[in-house]
Amino acid sequence: MNALTPLTADQSYLRHFWHPVATVNELEAADPAGNGPIGRTLLDEPLVIAKLNGKYVAMRDRCAHRYAKLSVGKVLENNRIQCPYHGWEYGASGRCELMPACPSDAIPKKAFTPAYACEERYGIIWVRLDSSWDCTNIPYCEAWENPEFKRQIIAEPYNWDSSAERRWENFTDFSHFAYVHPGTLYDPAYSEPAIVPVDRVGGELRFFMEPGRDMLDTLPDDSPLGSWNYRNSMPFSVNLSIRLYKNDKPFLLWTTSSPTSQNSCRNFMIIAHTEDDLPDSQPLDFQKLVLAEDQPVIETQPGPIYLDEVSLPTDKISNQYRKWLRELSTAAAKGEEAFKAALFTDVTESK
Template structure:
């Protein structure tokens, strides 16, 4: 007799900021360039738009007869429903009902709105702000005037955000999935590195092997990771070949229980070559990863997988996810403690270590 797999509790993810679209996507979604645009986050259908100077996110369902607001338009600084023209302000409160303009607007004529901000050319949404202890993930190149920053088009995988995170931080797969592209196949034994928890991030450093036969576009050197929980990875690479800085910022949006919309921003200090050389290289690497990660089943992380010592990064990641999931059931203070209490393994010093 077969049993249905246990549904993974993802409620704790609602407390985090997740990217749902690039600014460019929103600008292209409607001739007005300000939306609206429909997106999905954690199975929640959301409409995003720019109302005046403010980016907004709210439930994509009119309170009147349940039409999608994302099928409407922005009118007079409000989102207008396509069905009967009801207009909603930045707080999701209906301000206009054309069919009865002289009648009071019912108090229930509103839709749920969510925290929404633009940062790094991405639009971020937080579904639950009640704990108020999470930040938009860290991108190290954002304020560096020496860096050329490029926001790539998002890419979609039929995989969970947890699986994508583990793939991006997995040292052992380089030699087998990316031989000759990103790594030398003769370097299959990675080191086990100390991992620190600081301000909601995993931080660790991996010195990749030197003198590997890989393309110039391959960002090989000293890998410094700042991984903002739960799904953002800031990988800063001091390249061996040019002694220049290259940053990859990858973050996955958990669209639903089996789909991720993935965002990549890359930045480089040496910027006299074409952006498209790097975009094409990144796409080749993703194309090598994608079929393998999409083949993993079950799609959710499962406790019956066999781990070895060189799986330390994923083992520690799974442990932290479990702690956050359990703390969420206890409440705000437990969640804040699980997320922000430092745990230091290395001998590195951190100027931003506040606890």
């Protein structure tokens, strides 16, 4: 059997983007003071996440001494992370600031663990592993920008045995609705999706879709049927702004996949709506139903995307997405300016 050809042979370009690693709620639940630490994985890199001096920090989850995991340690009152093995203490920069066994000795230059850019946005903690070019932003989310939204729900993250690329394609794939979500999101009679214009604007992949209004009669009331406006920050975020057919009100589904590895991802979701008295459980339960329909199918796919896969005209969105990923990977190998040009050069089809 011939070997498959991956879409991107080098995925190091992903280190230049911001990725989510945890919710603030998860960190606050990790210890009584709400400072962590907790351990997470991003692009196969073990990370320790904590809050020191009121700021979120991310470091490689490894003490320089005997490589014990700092995430199993604790955050001290002096705003340092203490290694659980020999008590070495690390500040926000990742440098060791105390070796209890030799408190009077000079701390070796090698006594550090790499620290990474770390920020909080939307109740989610984000990390960028390579900030040397400093040209990417935390992905766009409409939930706090639209004054019509009265409620923003930060869902509990969930893990899939699938790549972040596959998860992104699953969320934006119109063709699968009739087969994976019949009677949930779509009427199976509409198995031939529209082929819509796809634009690149400001580092986002944008497109618009209007499914048939007459499907309202066949779908549950919780189904977010309406005009679907997608603003997708590269590489793994989806901001799906919906104008619901049933009441002409806005509804937001926002998701980002964090690439823990080539074969696994951790997924974050925000739901925003206009209803004062709608319990959070109602839209969350419906999305959990949709995810339960998707997950067993998507996890049958291999993690990486391969060039050998057969594509159709109705795969236009994923084809454009794959093309851009490949361009970004190739450009990053050429340097900062090539990467910026590949990410921020607009290409528009829509009028």
